[in-house]
Amino acid sequence: MAGTGIFTEILDGEVYKYYSDGEWRTSSSGKSVAIVNPATRKTQYKVQACTQEEVNKVMEMAKSAQKSWAKTPLWKRAELLHKAAAILKDNKAPIAESLVKEIAKPAKDSVTEISNVCLGVRILGEGKFLLSDSFPGNERTKYCLTSKIPLGVVLAIPPFNYPVNLAVSKIAPALIAGNSLVLKPPTQGAVSCLHMVHCFHLAGFPKGLISCITGKGSEIGDFLTMHPAVNCISFTGGDTGISISKKAGMIPLQMELGGKDACIVLEDADLDLVASNIIKGGFSYSGQRCTAVKVVLVMESVADELVEKVKAKVAKLTVGPPEENCDITAVVSESSANFIEGLVMDAKEKGATFCQEYKREGNLIWPLLLDNVRPDMRIAWEEPFGPVLPVLRISSVEEGINHCNASNFGLQGCVFTKDINKAMLISDAMETGTVQINSAPARGPDHFPFQGLKDSGIGSQGVTNSINLMTKVKTTVINLPTPSYSMG
Ligand SMILES: NC(=O)C1=CN([C@@H]2O[C@H](COP(=O)(O)OP(=O)(O)OC[C@H]3O[C@@H](n4cnc5c(N)ncnc54)[C@H](OP(=O)(O)O)[C@@H]3O)[C@@H](O)[C@H]2O)C=CC1
Numbered sequence: 206m207a208g209t210g211i212f213t214e215i216l217d218g219e220v221y222k223y224y225s226d227g228e229w230r231t232s233s234s235g236k237s238v239a240i241v242n243p244a245t246r247k248t249q250y251k252v253q254a255c256t257q258e259e260v261n262k263v264m265e266m267a268k269s270a271q272k273s274w275a276k277t278p279l280w281k282r283a284e285l286l287h288k289a290a291a292i293l294k295d296n297k298a299p300i301a302e303s304l305v306k307e308i309a310k311p312a313k314d315s316v317t318e319i320s321n322v323c324l325g326v327r328i329l330g331e332g333k334f335l336l337s338d339s340f341p342g343n344e345r346t347k348y349c350l351t352s353k354i355p356l357g358v359v360l361a362i363p364p365f366n367y368p369v370n371l372a373v374s375k376i377a378p379a380l381i382a383g384n385s386l387v388l389k390p391p392t393q394g395a396v397s398c399l400h401m402v403h404c405f406h407l408a409g410f411p412k413g414l415i416s417c418i419t420g421k422g423s424e425i426g427d428f429l430t431m432h433p434a435v436n437c438i439s440f441t442g443g444d445t446g447i448s449i450s451k452k453a454g455m456i457p458l459q460m461e462l463g464g465k466d467a468c469i470v471l472e473d474a475d476l477d478l479v480a481s482n483i484i485k486g487g488f489s490y491s492g493q494r495c496t497a498v499k500v501v502l503v504m505e506s507v508a509d510e511l512v513e514k515v516k517a518k519v520a521k522l523t524v525g526p527p528e529e530n531c532d533i534t535a536v537v538s539e540s541s542a543n544f545i546e547g548l549v550m551d552a553k554e555k556g557a558t559f560c561q562e563y564k565r566e567g568n569l570i571w572p573l574l575l576d577n578v579r580p581d582m583r584i585a586w587e588e589p590f591g592p593v594l595p596v597l598r599i600s601s602v603e604e605g606i607n608h609c610n611a612s613n614f615g616l617q618g619c620v621f622t623k624d625i626n627k628a629m630l631i632s633d634a635m636e637t638g639t640v641q642i643n644s645a646p647a648r649g650p651d652h653f654p655f656q657g658l659k660d661s662g663i664g665s666q667g668v669t670n671s672i673n674l675m676t677k678v679k680t681t682v683i684n685l686p687t688p689s690y691s692m693g
């Protein structure tokens with residue numbers, strides 16, 4: 206059970222503690238932040254509302270712990286990460302339980318990301334050796350050695366929908382690269398993150414190297430992201446990332462933001478395959494994935510058949526509590542449910558075809574496919590982050606590409622066709638960070654690059670790219686008095 210067994214020390218009465226300088230602490234603010242269970246709409250957990258002084262302390266510790274961590278051999282860093290992964294694996298149950306209660310989601314295994322990041326040992330263990338005479342006009346008098354050095358303190362801010370998984374995908378590359386890490390978990394998902402951080406604590410990482418500050422992003426966020434001790438921010442979430450980017454100083458930023466992933470369906474597509482992918486892509490975790498299919502752009506000639514196939518599959522989705530492993534569960538908050546309803550009502554007023562009756566109970570919204578959506582409807586452009594999927598019928602491939610490219614987002618997209626040549630041309634034309642051919646958008650596997658164009662983000666994720674972003678290249682040049690040629 207959450208907060209029991211080896212996790213007892215992370216709880217103070219009914220409020221979870223925050224983690225600083227290798228210890229679990231109660232904030233001097235005397236205040237807590239409530240975490241509301243999306244399904245019951247009742248307070249499920251409470252976390253500390255940390256103060257600015259507590260943030261300052263954490264940053265000070267992070268700076269000093271990083272100095273000695275950077276001198277820890279790579280194999281030892283990897284060993285500790287493997288240990289943390291093993292502890293996480295052995296203690297999945299309370300993390301899974303809090304994911305269910307905080308974000309209405311069945312548990313997801315986050316352990317593989319830590320292990321995968323140990324690939325970093327190889328990436329970081331390699332450098333470059335350059336010779337000056339490869340550049341015109343130079344003799345071989347300079348030997349240049351390059352290696353990757355840590356940045357310092359990395360601030361990680363994951364979103365509610367994958368609080369543990371997206372935290373670990375930031376923590377592990379930061380640590381293997383020799384950085385220290387300050388985690389600000391999403392409020393909805395904080396308790397799952399605190400359990401995960403305790404697994405790192407039990408693995409025996411040095412004091413102060415990892416810390417976890419809780420509190421509302423709207424209250425503590427600016428202080429954290431603009432803190433002078435922070436050397437890199439890795440953020441996943443919504444538009445907040447755009448404002449963070451404007452305020453952050455001259456530091457590397459990894460921003461994975463929203464998306465309006467388009468699914469373009471050509472006449473020759475395998476419609477059964479498309480329908481399964483629309484269900485998986487549009488409705489898994491109730492559409493609350495940045496990579497969810499958020500608009501279907503289907504050629505008019507096959508639209509009726511595709512819509513019928515998707516309708517049949519929507520009818521089979523189970524709707525209800527996360528504890529029962531239902532396909533569709535309550536969306537994360539009442540404000541999110543209200544926002545989704547606003548999009549649905551706008552589509553209704555403007556004449557979209559409802560393939561199912563719109564139904565909502567509290568934060569639980571039944572899956573809904575909207576056909577004959579037109580570009581003047583909000584749902585054609587905005588991301589519902591819920592189980593509502595619009596279908597726009599197109600009369601040419603160009604129309605589909607134009608719709609996709611007119612979006613301010615550019616995360617992923619997908620195209621379904623049996624013609625690989627057409628698929629490649631469409632992929633090249635789509636202004637998105639990734640295009641999936643004949644499959645729904647998805648972030649993984651972990652070592653694939655993952656990035657958004659336009660308002661969908663800056664920087665790129667994936668094991669190698671994260672490590673590269675969280676390090677800087679350092680060069681040492683050996684200057685010889687006379688040119689030296691091997692064996693010469
Ligand atoms: N591209 C991607 O990989 C992903 C994108 N998203 C996008 O995120 C949105 C939904 O996720 P959601 O979690 O609600 O996103 P938010 O942007 O609201 O929150 C993300 C994180 O930022 C924190 N935060 C809020 N305000 C600030 C601030 N001023 N400074 C610093 N941190 C702050 C939040 O904390 P708190 O919870 O305390 O407010 C949370 O930890 C959708 O738009 C979705 O598309 C989501 C997942 C993945």
Ligand SMILES: O=C(O)[C@H](O)COP(=O)(O)O
Nearest residue numbers: 367494495496647648649
């Ligand atoms: O935050 C998200 O929504 C994820 O990064 C998407 O990951 P997935 O494609 O593996 O669901």
